[in-house]
Amino acid sequence: MSCPPEAPLLEVRNLAKAFPIRRTALQTLRCTRRRAIHALNGVSLTVRRGETLGIVGESGCGKSTLARCLVRLIEADAGTIRYDGVDVRQLAGPERRAFNRRVQLIFQDPYSSLNPRMTVRQTLAEALAVHRLRPSREIPNRIAELLALVYLPRDALDRYPHEFSGGQRQRIGIARALSVEPECLIADELVSALDVSVQAQVINLLLELQDRLHLTVLFVAHDLRLVRHISHRVAVMYLGRIVEHDRTDRLFREPRHPYTQALLGAAPELDPTRRSRTAAVRGELPSPVEIPAGCPFHPRCPHAFEVCRSQRPELDRRRGGGWVACHLAMAPTPPTTL
């Protein structure tokens, strides 16, 4: 698949976000250093219209913070977000509302993101009314349309969230997001809470809707198999940074960052005849409070050498395409003794 030459729909540059850790009274008295969770440390990415960008990483890598910063549920500390040429972080008033309509976030747990005291009809009507998308007499028809779109039965309209199974609730969440006719969906761990047979139903629905409605999708997840299945391109995050970013096929075929390699190696393969008995990577995930100097992956990296401990590698364009933030991959000929 070749990339359309047009400008990206979403363009993020050097996005940063830290959450200060509140000190206890004792720590304040002792003048303990203020500390913070460094969730995002300069994330840059682009998403083209109509494509799916997968964002993968383990817990604490900042992927959910990124999703929330993009729609300004959380305000980033620094960096720029441009959507369709407009600086999102400067938007206010009606423009900001318009942006919020065009870009919709869907959460992992529909049970906590749906109002338990509103029926499906009320939930959908509210979204339609807030953005004044339809005259009120057309709202019932539009709601029926939305239900049909996500394959929920008509009698679902007057039921409450607790009356549905997890998969059905996630469909309601998708219907609500689609009710305002967005161009871009940001799905944060959309199917992680669902059983595998139901996961497949929701993934199939997402793929179908994307084609029918020409949606742009940011699919944030920790499940590599899912991300591989639905994404055109994938960005791998580690400790608040993107360490590799490439077309899906190439990233999975020839991962270049040692962390991507470890992540792919650790994901349990479905073929029982292809087993390995050694762990793909040693060590623990460092805390986003104390991010290692130099390359954040160096303490766990089997290939780390001197430079990795002192200098932070930039995300660089590689020959043959793709972006990698690794000193080693930059070397013209990697050492063969690894």
Added chain:
Amino acid sequence: MTAARDPVPLALEIRGLTTSFATAEGVVRAVDGIDLELRTGEVLGLVGESGSGKSVALRSLVRLVRAPGRIEGQALWLGRDLIAMPEADLLEVRGKEIAMIFQEPMTALNPVLTVRQQIDENLKAHTGLGRAERARRAIELLDLVGIPSAAERLNDYPHQFSGGMRQRVMIAIALASEPRLLLADEPTTALDVTIQDQILKLLLELRDRLGMSVILVTHDLGVVAQTCDRVAVMYAGRIMEVGPVVELFRNPRHAYTWGLLGSIPGAGAVRQPLRSIEGTPPSLADLPPGCAFAPRCAFVTDACRQGRPALVAVGPDHRSACVHHDRVARSDPAA
């Protein structure tokens, strides 16, 4: 080719295990008459979706089911029935010959005792070691499960460990009594994939070194593929299919297993629809007649609704409770 008598001795023989709960909607069978064998030294996977009864089945083996739960059937451990034996005898077996690890180490470990105290507790209860020997053994155990600078970390509390390290601590405690059988209930579900990988490799290594048998409950077929020797697939409290892992993944003979494998995105056919299973699992209080999977099944016929299909041999060491196991066998597993 008919299955010959197993050359490997059985560690555990489960016959008609049933665990039921009286609820407002009537008696619910969370585990519904399962028959299963565990061979000495093998890792047996128990896989299924939420509500399939896999965890309850595991806990029922050592009678860790709270009232009003009722356990019936047999679980023969070295010739003795765990379900029927007096409570006092069971206490001797549980935690000693048979140890258990859980999904969430933070709730399974005691937060106000140091790791040293918790290991020591188990050593005191189940071994005849003296104080000095126990102290040495505790360090050995932490070493064994790969906790760096074991001697210093013994005095730490559970909250001072990361998620992966806490799971290692729980395994170390379980291993203190040198169990012959380890029951593992979703031990890596709460962990990140690189840490899950480390813990699963550790379990396999320990199985080899200590000659334990393991029953591993999981919802993740990838974990099964990478870790287990044999696997039993559960649905609505019943065993749908059981067989060697390689055989079952290559040649699923139950429509449910077939559907489950198709629901997982594979390497091919990117962005194509997955073969999902329609509908949702049934309520245990209101199971359909016949095969519990029939309402969601792509192969269903009237015969499926006639009575509960028995688990029958469909290959060497491979059994399925599917009326249409032949049709399933002829369907492309990757289609």
